[in-house]
Amino acid sequence: MSELTGKVQTVLGLLDPDQLGRTMTHEHLTMSFECCYFPPAPGDEGVAGNPFQMQHMHWLRQNPYSCHENLLLQQETSAVRDELLAYRKAGGGAIVENTTTGIERDLPTLRQLAKDTGVHVIAGAGYYVDCTHTEATKKMSVEKLTDIIVSEVLHGADGTDIRCGVIGEIGTGWPITESEKKVLRATAQAQAQLGCPVIIHPGRDPAAPAEVVRILQEAGGDISKTVMSHLDRTIFDTNELLEFAKLGSYLEYDLFGTEMLTYPYNLEVDMPSDSQRVQVLAFLVKEGYEDKIVVAHDIHTKNRLTKYGGHGYSHILKNIVPKMLMRGISQHQVDKILIDNPKHWLTFK
Numbered sequence: 001m002s003e004l005t006g007k008v009q010t011v012l013g014l015l016d017p018d019q020l021g022r023t024m025t026h027e028h029l030t031m032s033f034e035c036c037y038f039p040p041a042p043g044d045e046g047v048a049g050n051p052f053q054m055q056h057m058h059w060l061r062q063n064p065y066s067c068h069e070n071l072l073l074q075q076e077t078s079a080v081r082d083e084l085l086a087y088r089k090a091g092g093g094a095i096v097e098n099t100t101t102g103i104e105r106d107l108p109t110l111r112q113l114a115k116d117t118g119v120h121v122i123a124g125a126g127y128y129v130d131c132t133h134t135e136a137t138k139k140m141s142v143e144k145l146t147d148i149i150v151s152e153v154l155h156g157a158d159g160t161d162i163r164c165g166v167i168g169e170i171g172t173g174w175p176i177t178e179s180e181k182k183v184l185r186a187t188a189q190a191q192a193q194l195g196c197p198v199i200i201h202p203g204r205d206p207a208a209p210a211e212v213v214r215i216l217q218e219a220g221g222d223i224s225k226t227v228m229s230h231l232d233r234t235i236f237d238t239n240e241l242l243e244f245a246k247l248g249s250y251l252e253y254d255l256f257g258t259e260m261l262t263y264p265y266n267l268e269v270d271m272p273s274d275s276q277r278v279q280v281l282a283f284l285v286k287e288g289y290e291d292k293i294v295v296a297h298d299i300h301t302k303n304r305l306t307k308y309g310g311h312g313y314s315h316i317l318k319n320i321v322p323k324m325l326m327r328g329i330s331q332h333q334v335d336k337i338l339i340d341n342p343k344h345w346l347t348f349k
């Protein structure tokens, strides 16, 4: 038992879990995604250098990672503040802001946004994917990494007194690198000490989520308090999905609003549409996993903000929930996905 037991930890302090309300479990309010820049196709350089015009909107939606300026979400705090006010108006209560070390976590900005808007914001501890690990990080032992992660939750991160309420998103690629394995083991050990929620960014291979679960479990992690992100771009075969679901993690569909023909990070992947995402949710509910599903948009580029013609943080509440109801998911089940499941996941043991 600690003072955290039975509570959720937001950037403004401890919260009674019943106060959360509808919760998006994987978003970014301020970050940089420059680590994952993907050069534009020959001939597209001009558009990429001047992206935010109406006639370039389709190109930008199809090629969001091929434009430097689009990757700088940290420049849009004022627009994000407006979006969060709109999110509250649409019935939203909380957001898990799981920007970790490597993609420019900014805790003072998160605290200010929470104060200004009344949206509960839960910040993330730990490290993103290998290419963002510094040489110093790569040299650290599992014990040292564990100490840092525990301290980010108990005392505050990045030299502030602002405490993280979740570990992750912990970044892993495919195959999982040695440095990423160390961070996963540290995550599991920190979770064992703290009884806290964990969220994982798996590599883009159907085998990646289960391999992460195996490493976490071996190191003492609690899979029942772990969210596996990005399943919409990772496991497509329904039998494989059911096999993975049996392992007991939360199943996150978190790229709502993202529709692109060519996914530059893995050309094998056909990025699903929102309609297809809802079909998978209905399938998982039918298979008995209504207590394990969580959802989000994972906004991480400018073009997805309403300011730039994007869907914004309220897209699920405004557009996806009605579609879920239309496809056989009941209101009670929707409430589990948006309220109860995030609440149970985020509450410290």
Ligand SMILES: [Zn+2]
Pocket: 026, 027, 028, 098, 169, 298, 300
């Ligand atoms: Zn993310």
